[in-house]
Amino acid sequence: MTAPYISLSALTFPNIDPIIFSVGPFAVHWYGLGYIVGILFAWWYGKLLLSRNDLWKNNQPPMKPALLDDFVFWAALGIVIGGRLGYVLFYNFTFYMQNPLSIPAVWDGGMSFHGGIIGTTLAMYLYAKARSVSVWSMFDTVAAGVPIGLGLVRIANFINSELWGRTSDVSWAVYFPNGGPLPRHPSQLYEAALEGFVLFFVLFILIWVFKKLKKPGFIAGAFVTGYGLSRIMVEFFREPDAQLGYLAGNWLTMGMILSIPMVLLGIWAMLRANRQAVNTKTT
Numbered sequence: 001m002t003a004p005y006i007s008l009s010a011l012t013f014p015n016i017d018p019i020i021f022s023v024g025p026f027a028v029h030w031y032g033l034g035y036i037v038g039i040l041f042a043w044w045y046g047k048l049l050l051s052r053n054d055l056w057k058n059n060q061p062p063m064k065p066a067l068l069d070d071f072v073f074w075a076a077l078g079i080v081i082g083g084r085l086g087y088v089l090f091y092n093f094t095f096y097m098q099n100p101l102s103i104p105a106v107w108d109g110g111m112s113f114h115g116g117i118i119g120t121t122l123a124m125y126l127y128a129k130a131r132s133v134s135v136w137s138m139f140d141t142v143a144a145g146v147p148i149g150l151g152l153v154r155i156a157n158f159i160n161s162e163l164w165g166r167t168s169d170v171s172w173a174v175y176f177p178n179g180g181p182l183p184r185h186p187s188q189l190y191e192a193a194l195e196g197f198v199l200f201f202v203l204f205i206l207i208w209v210f211k212k213l214k215k216p217g218f219i220a221g222a223f224v225t226g227y228g229l230s231r232i233m234v235e236f237f238r239e240p241d242a243q244l245g246y247l248a249g250n251w252l253t254m255g256m257i258l259s260i261p262m263v264l265l266g267i268w269a270m271l272r273a274n275r276q277a278v279n280t281k282t283t
Helices: 030-050 067-091 093-098 113-130 135-143 146-159 187-208 218-235 254-282
Strands: 019-023 026-029
Touching: 019 030, 026 030, 030 067, 030 135, 030 146, 067 093, 067 113, 067 135, 067 254, 113 135, 113 218, 113 254, 135 218, 146 187, 146 218, 187 218, 218 254
Parallel strands: none
Antiparallel strands: 019 026
8 A cells, every 4th residue: 555645846955054153162053033023023013003193093003113122021021921921821730830940941942822912912912001101002002023033933843843734645745854754744934924914914904004003902902803713724734732632533723713703802802992983983
C-alpha cells in the first residue's frame, strides 16, 4: 500500500538558524526579534495616526503622540505576562501545576496570543484610565499596528520549525525537521499572511480610506474579529498542540474555542461604534 501524503513536489525546510547571532551566553533569536520589532512598529504607527487630526472624531486625536512612549513598557509587560499565563492556563495547565517553577521560564517557549491580548487589553485599560484617555480610542490606536508584529512572530515560528500544520500532499507542503516523515502545511505562514499582513491591509483601508477611527472602538473591533476569523480558518490546517489534541471529532481545537468569543466580541464592538456615531449625530 502506498503511504499517504507522499509528495514528490513537497518543499525541503530551509533550515534557517533560529539564532541570528550570539555573543557568549547572549543570543538574539528571530522569535524575540519579531516581538521587539512588532512592538516598536505598533508604537511608531500609533504615533503616526495620532499626529493626523483628520483621522479622528471632530478632528481631535484622543491623546498626544508622546503618551504612547510611556505605554510601550506597559504593552511589553501585558504581552509577556498575559501570553505566558494564557499558555499555562489554556494549553498546558496540568504540566505547570505539577512544575510551577517552570511558569516564568518564557525562554523555554510557550506563549498564547489569546492570553497576550487579554494582558495587553488590561494594560491599555489601566493606562488610559490613568492618563484620562478614551479607552476605546486607546484600543483603536494600538490595535491598528498589532498585525505586523503577529505576522513577524508567525514567520519566526516557521523558522523555529514549531506550530506546523497537518500532513498534506499539496505542492507547497514542507518536510519539517521535527514534524515526522510526511510533508505538512506551513500553517505558520498561513497565519503570518492572514493574521498579519492581510489584516493590517484591511485595517489600513478602514483607517485611511473610510476614516473609521472617527468611530471609537470600530478599528479595535475589526482587529479582534479579523484575527478571530483568521485563526479559526488556519486551525483547520494547523496541527493541534500534542498535549491537547482535538477537543471534538477531528477538527475542533483550543485555538478555535478561544477565537469564537473574539469574533463575537469584535462584531459587538463594531456595532457599538456605529450605534454611538448615529446617536451622536442625532443629539
